[in-house]
Amino acid sequence: MTLSEVVISGIGVNASIGQGADRCWEGLLTGRTGIGKVRSFDVSGHRNQFACEIQALPRSATYPDKVAAMGRTTQIVVPAVEEALQDAQITMDDCKRLRVGLCVGTTMGEIEPLEQTLHTAPSAKLGGPRAIADNLRQLLPLAGPVWTFTNACAAGNFAIARCMDELRAGRADLMIAAGVDALSWIAFTGFSSLRAMSPGRCRPFDQERQGLILGEGAGVLVLETKAQAAERQARARASLLGYGFNGDAHHITQPDPEAKGAIRAMRTAMAMAGIRPAQIDYVSAHGTGTAANDAMEARAISTVFEDSHVQVSSIKGHLGHTLGAASAIEAIMCVKALETGIRPPTLHLEQVDPACQEANIEYIRSPGTGSAAYIMSNSYAFGGINSSIILGKQ
Template sequence: MNYSNAEIVVTGIGVYNTIGIHADSFWEQLLAGKNGLRKIDLFDVSEQRAQTGCQLTELLPSAWFASESETMGRTTRIVLPPIEEALLQAGLDQADCSGGKTGLCIGTTMGEIEPLEKAMRGDPNGQTGGPHAIAEQIATLLALQGPIWTFTNACAAGNFAIARSMDELRSGRADRMIAAGVDAMSWAAFTGFNSLRAMSTDACRPFDVTRKGLILGEGAGVLVMERRESAEARGVTPLAHILGYGMTSDAHHITRPDPKAKGAVRAMREAVAMAGIHPDQIDYVSAHGTGTMANDRMEATALREVFANHPTSVKVSSIKGHIGHTLGAASAIEAVMSVKALQTQMLPPTLHLENLDPACVADSLHMLREPWRGKVSLILSNSYAFGGVNSSIVLSAPQEGGVFHE
């Protein structure tokens, strides 16, 4: 059967981060302006310039695999509860996962890094580590029979997992896909960003003229994706549509984005073109918005070009002031946020944005500083990564899916 033009829908979402242990609580705290910042105590930060981050206070237990997960690393344990949450919302259980072509895409930056870091401290504990350990362990627990992927495209990895899941569904290789992004707070990442002097010593202020850098966070975001006809056959109402994606690479610099934003512009335009819509139809952009000058200004440059003729000024915000930069989890969490925005017809603000950087100002961009309520039908979600990796996805409300194609 040819599924190449199949409509791809989201039927379940799950999330876990420092302001929410499930999708609804996360959404409520976003709108309330909750900040998950605290002093890091997972490892010694006494000699670090920045010493705070959005670190989880405790790990949620797995509802399905409590005993099995006890021997797994921190990253796998973080992503298991939101996977279970998303599957349950999609009306799926363990038997459904093992009984058909259910696949898994994990996007991550550091992978299952905890065993390696413990070994470096002389504490080899026998846990399975490495980038692929997360997907391999979860696929074993759920007895998945579909394609299994791990993407380590740094901070764009979550969007890559969503894009690959869309491809697997349209190819017919999978009946449903679990698309997830996850990263745990790690000494290696924390020390690395500190050494780059890219981290703020107090708060993350995306697009603000007084910003000092990013704040690291940890967490996971999960979407259950399937073909619309499959969801309807199961009697499940879609939460949202995934209409398209764009992936490009600048290769401008190992860490610094291309200030001309050529790759970011192409990624957004490719996503919009695949969705079969026009940029002027986008209501809201979930910005990468890290709170570093180079990234914020690059993204603002890209947004100005793509939405130069937007009739009403496209709404823009970043949620990294709330939960920090969760690396490979960021775009997956932001996709979950986008689904909630489509459901509730509300948009979250950019926390700590008080004085907009003049370099990020444009008549076509409405940078949100407070929660916004109004019609939201089409969302573009951006995520960028070291090495010039650019990614964008387009989501729509269920009733809007497939009606904008030209």
């Protein structure tokens, strides 16, 4: 049986370097960073006091008052959902007519009400991982399947892949994939206790890197079959061709230094997409700026692309590690890279760490160019969760 081709017809972003996919993309290419001292909660007792925080939350264009009464995570994702639907030329009447489904990827969920209850007084707002999807159900007519994925930093890729499966199985006409997380005291304190955060900048793959910088944001993609997009006379911005997931269970936080799971995830994604490593010229790396993760990923990429040359960059120096939103935002930036032929740089990368230096890897330090029709995006998470997706040019 021939599986339906799945395309991305709409994209939306809300991040510390700008609201909107175009604004975020421009920020990547011009070296804008969202880093600043945390304002949402007290960080005076922490060695690191910086994060990539959204300074002013945009209001919902459709339901401003209703969304303003919801938690911060929902307030972050709704403008990105609205942008993605508008970009895909999907109206509210279309949502009522079509079987629209939703997959949300998140690490902390709707965390604000829970933290408010912890620190001050019980909150009346809906909290927890499933609250984001439940809030969106109040705003959108969703007749298709609804999922919430809490696979930590790989959750966005899991949401995207599940959308692909639902469309190919014929259980939906259109799927919305959303990755979102708000900056939270719990996550900030947790990463601090692990000594995983940099006291200054995030410098993926650099020999002077000292860890990650947390961020917040949302990335939203509208996916449908190519036939459905053609029927609507909608623009297909890119194709989603394959994915690979696994868990290597090496350690509760540290990645497997031999990178076996990461290698297998990349090869699985390419096998599903039906392409070879030589057909990919750019990999959007997970690239957190932590010593173990960057070295593992470099080893994995070098092994998979052992017979070819590949460009690599990470955008976490610009907008921080946005946890469940990271891979969704990165997928959207890959769509922009396919459309423009430009590859975003790795901000703050000055001298590549010898542990990450591989002969067949070219780390992009200023906006680069490429001509290949395929891009790979990697995302990894605690507990050895490895994920890779393949996007193709339209």
